[in-house]
Amino acid sequence: MYKMEFTTVDEAAEHFASNLNGRKNIDDSFWICDLADVKNKLDRWNELMPRVTPFYAMKSAPHLPLIKLLIDSGAGVDCASQQEMDAVLRLGLSPDRVVYSNTAKQISHVLHAKSHGIKLATFDSREELEKMKQVFPESELLLRIKTDSKESYFDLSERFGATIEESFALLELASHLGMNVVGISFHVGSGCKNTSAFATALSDSRRLFDYAATVGLRLKMLDIGGGFHGSMNKSPSVEKFASVINDSLDELFPAIEYPDLRVISEPGRYFASEAFTLVSSIIGKQKTYCNEDHSVSYVTNEGVFSSFLPKIGAPVPDMEDVYILGGDSGRKCTKARLYGPTCANTDVLMTRLLPDMTVGDRILWKNTGAYTFSIGGKFNGFGASMFYDIITADIARMRSETPPSV
Numbered sequence: 001m002y003k004m005e006f007t008t009v010d011e012a013a014e015h016f017a018s019n020l021n022g023r024k025n026i027d028d029s030f031w032i033c034d035l036a037d038v039k040n041k042l043d044r045w046n047e048l049m050p051r052v053t054p055f056y057a058m059k060s061a062p063h064l065p066l067i068k069l070l071i072d073s074g075a076g077v078d079c080a081s082q083q084e085m086d087a088v089l090r091l092g093l094s095p096d097r098v099v100y101s102n103t104a105k106q107i108s109h110v111l112h113a114k115s116h117g118i119k120l121a122t123f124d125s126r127e128e129l130e131k132m133k134q135v136f137p138e139s140e141l142l143l144r145i146k147t148d149s150k151e152s153y154f155d156l157s158e159r160f161g162a163t164i165e166e167s168f169a170l171l172e173l174a175s176h177l178g179m180n181v182v183g184i185s186f187h188v189g190s191g192c193k194n195t196s197a198f199a200t201a202l203s204d205s206r207r208l209f210d211y212a213a214t215v216g217l218r219l220k221m222l223d224i225g226g227g228f229h230g231s232m233n234k235s236p237s238v239e240k241f242a243s244v245i246n247d248s249l250d251e252l253f254p255a256i257e258y259p260d261l262r263v264i265s266e267p268g269r270y271f272a273s274e275a276f277t278l279v280s281s282i283i284g285k286q287k288t289y290c291n292e293d294h295s296v297s298y299v300t301n302e303g304v305f306s307s308f309l310p311k312i313g314a315p316v317p318d319m320e321d322v323y324i325l326g327g328d329s330g331r332k333c334t335k336a337r338l339y340g341p342t343c344a345n346t347d348v349l350m351t352r353l354l355p356d357m358t359v360g361d362r363i364l365w366k367n368t369g370a371y372t373f374s375i376g377g378k379f380n381g382f383g384a385s386m387f388y389d390i391i392t393a394d395i396a397r398m399r400s401e402t403p404p405s406v
């Protein structure tokens with residue numbers, strides 16, 4: 001692990017591309033993580049949503065220096081398993097800053113959470129509530145409700161969350177079982193396109209707060225999940241989300257009426273995407289086996305089995321985020337196909353006009369931290385395993401305070 005200061009990520013990529021710096025081979029692909037970007041995102045979040053504490057969804061990019069920076073700056077972490085909980089506890093995170101946000105928890109993992117004092121967990125079914133009553137009756141539970149997430153890149157409510165009617169029944173059951181339901185959680189879907197999804201979910205939450213009081217439960221916590229974009233060019237912007245969330249909180253949960261309300265969120269993509277750049281190498285070029293789509297094929301050492309898993313993880317990034325290190329000016333463009341490195345015919349990254357490349361060229365894949373290396377495998381032994389942590393001075397200078405230190 002390296003941490004160095006560079007002016008830009010491109011300068012860092014040039015540096016690491018021509019120095020082994022712990023890689024086995026000079027042409028191995030590698031990741032760059034810009035911690036200054038992470039700190040900037042956190043500062044911006046705190047400015048925009050002072051009532052909402054982010055609990056980083058580490059599933060999006062479980063990179064320890066990034067997590068350490070966030071927790072040292074006051075964030076908590078959303079964990080889904082024993083392994084994730086262990087990772088953050090080892091970093092020194094206090095158990096009350098962990099939310100075990102998995103609505104179907106493995107019993108041994110629950111017992112592990114219990115033995116480490118991690119009490120806060122989500123549920124969305126009768127069976128899970130009964131399981132928690134049996135194995136961890138002192139837990140503090142957040143009832144996860146469905147949201148309108150159909151338009152989101154990942155429609156999480158298709159699978160997770162109770163409907164409002166089910167939620168009424170679950171609150172009654174929790175009260176009957178003597179379980180400590182402390183609040184409501186939701187997720188508007190990853191890559192949310194619709195700010196009003198937050199307004200609706202917060203209004204449903206308020207209804208459930210009111211109902212809970214009628215069955216003897218005093219709710220005091222909201223977990224507003226993730227869904228915020230990772231790329232700052234994508235709309236709706238975090239400012240737009242923040243404005244809807246702040247207005248809804250002020251209207252539905254005014255501080256005067258809810259003085260001890262604790263509001264957390266579980267952003268993953270927001271912190272992970274832009275902080276990371278993947279640098280891969282062109283390892284092959286051939287003019288055979290082409291068809292009318294393309295007259296040249298390139299092979300690079302990252303593909304759909306290592307970093308870009310369409311449908312379950314990150315799709316191949318937009319072209320504005322992909323370019324050749326050193327620029328492509330003066331290179332002729334040809335209809336080309338870019339393959340990943342494995343023996344699978346489906347390992348296709350793109351078929352489009354691409355600048356002429358040669359073996360040894362480096363491709364920069366910007367804004368690719370979220371749901372890439374956390375999901376990808378090592379099929380055929382490919383996939384970057386080296387991470388270089390940097391601080392870009394340009395970004396650090398944009399802020400008035402000192403650069404982050406990890």
Ligand SMILES: Cc1ncc(COP(=O)(O)O)c(C=O)c1O
Pocket residue numbers: 057060078101102156187189190191225226227228266267268269270370
């Ligand atoms: C329970 C939960 N929380 C948080 C997240 C993070 O979402 P995002 O990356 O959209 O912020 C996810 C993503 O799948 C999730 O399932």
